Amino acid sequence: QVQLVESGGGLVQPGGSLRLSCAASGIIFSNYAMAWFRQAPGKQRELVAVTSSGGNTNYANYVKGRFTISRDNAKNTVYLQMNSLKPEDTAVYFCKVDVRGRAYWGQGTQVTVSS
Secondary structure, eight states, rough: OEEEEOOOOOOOOOOOOOEEEEEESSSSSSGGGEEEEEOOOOOOOEEEEEEOTTEEEETTTTTTTEEEEETTTTEEEEEEESSSSSSSEEEEEEEEHHHHHHHHEOOEEEEEOOO
């Protein structure tokens, strides 16, 4: 059974930083690409960043240069380091993995950027 559990969200002031974690179980973690998405109130879920099984990374333009996705295959965990946070980064952040054509999502972690 594939499970993803996010953590690390919270309230942070503009310009601050947070690091999100997503712990995976039920898969051979190193075999799969992992992605972070976010969903703000009233908006569609959008891709933030993705890391391939080999560690290659890609970012949405709106986070490029501010966010860094990384993975620790020994810990079955993917991270999202978020720096220079802006109020528009406020959202619920989800991690996602596709396994044999099926998408699995975590429960999400709330990030609120506000003064």
